[in-house]
Amino acid sequence: DVKVTQSSRYLVKRTGEKVFLECVQDMDHENMFWYRQDPGLGLRLIYFSYDVKMKEKGDIPEGYSVSREKKERFSLILESASTNQTSMYLCASSSPIEAFFGQGTRLTVV
Amino acid sequence: RKEVEQDPGPFNVPEGATVAFNCTYSNSASQSFFWYRQDCRKEPKLLMSVYSSGNEDGRFTAQLNRASQYISLLIRDSKLSDSATYLCVGLYGQNFVFGPGTRLSVLP
Numbered sequence: 001d002v003k004v005t006q007s008s009r010y011l012v013k014r015t016g017e018k019v020f021l022e023c024v025q026d027m028d029h030e031n032m033f034w035y036r037q038d039p040g041l042g043l044r045l046i047y048f049s050y051d052v053k054m055k056e057k058g059d060i061p062e063g064y065s066v067s068r069e070k071k072e073r074f075s076l077i078l079e080s081a082s083t084n085q086t087s088m089y090l091c092a093s094s095s096p097i098e099a100f101f102g103q104g105t106r107l108t109v110v
Numbered sequence: 111r112k113e114v115e116q117d118p119g120p121f122n123v124p125e126g127a128t129v130a131f132n133c134t135y136s137n138s139a140s141q142s143f144f145w146y147r148q149d150c151r152k153e154p155k156l157l158m159s160v161y162s163s164g165n166e167d168g169r170f171t172a173q174l175n176r177a178s179q180y181i182s183l184l185i186r187d188s189k190l191s192d193s194a195t196y197l198c199v200g201l202y203g204q205n206f207v208f209g210p211g212t213r214l215s216v217l218p
Contacts, residue, residue, distance in 0.1 A: 031204050040118070042197070042210030043154070050204060058205075090153060092206070097142065099199075099206045101153035 003027070006091050006102035013109050019078040021105050023091030031094045032074035034058075034066060036087040037104075043090065049074055081109045113137050114209035116198050122215045127188050131212045133181045133198030140200035140207075143174055143181050148195045148211065157183075157196070188216045 007022035025032065030051055035043040035058075045058030047066040055066050063085060067075040074093075078085055086109045091102040116133045123129045135143075143160040158165065160172040160181050171184040181198055193216045198209035 033206070035208075040210065043208040045205065045207075048205060094204070094206065096204075097159070097201070098144075098156050099146075099154075101155070103153055 004091060004093055004100050004102040006089075006105050008105050009103060011105060011107045013078075013081050013107065015082060015109055017078075017081045017109075019081050019107065021076040021078075021089055021091070021107070023074045023076070023102055024072050025074075025093035025100070026072065027093060027095070027100065028071065029093035029095060029100075030071070032068065033092045033094070033099070034064075034074065034076045035090045035092065036060070037090055038087050046076065081107075083109050085109050113202075113207050114198055114200050116209040116212045118210055118212060120213040120215055122217055123188055124217050125188060125190060127216075128184065128186045129188055129214065130185075131183045131196055131198075131214075133183075133209050133212075135179050135181070135198075135200050137200070137202065138176070138179060140202050142201040144199040144201070144206075145170075145172055145181075145183050146197040146199055146208070148197060150194075154197055154208075185214075188214075190216050190218060192216050 033048045034046045049068040065077045089105045092099045145157040146154040147157040148154040164173045169186045173182045195211040197211045
């Protein structure tokens, strides 16, 4: 059974904190993605990676960075968390024809 | 303008009804389209791929009209368990572009 695992289901962080969201996949996929999902806006792509040490900006990269040191792991970093980054964050990895999602991390920045 | 657009709903239908969702896309570069289903507080999961010739999976039928740039999903004999948000997705290169989703509530 394919699996994408995100390190936390719920996180509460303070404004200005550095936040790490971790994602691991066990399908040997080259492609990995980070989205955020907000009511009325749907899933918006933050960053994606096609290979180890490669990263590309998505539609809303401001305030975020990523790291892909190993094929199975893709990390999303909020350098200095702000309240407008309160959201549901979804990691995905994909084959050429299907995206598989982690269970999501609901991040609240207070 | 968003690349993939959907009516957000909600669509409230009685059990047993037939319901149809449409989705439009602005970038014709996509070669593949999909419908994903997302249950409340869960991650999206692939429901079905969409082919130009139309494809059917049990009570679900998907259709792609490239000339008009829209995708449709038809659900027949709807069940309570069909209540979810349905996401229209286009594959552009290696990126999956998601529509905002259409919420369906099937009522007893």
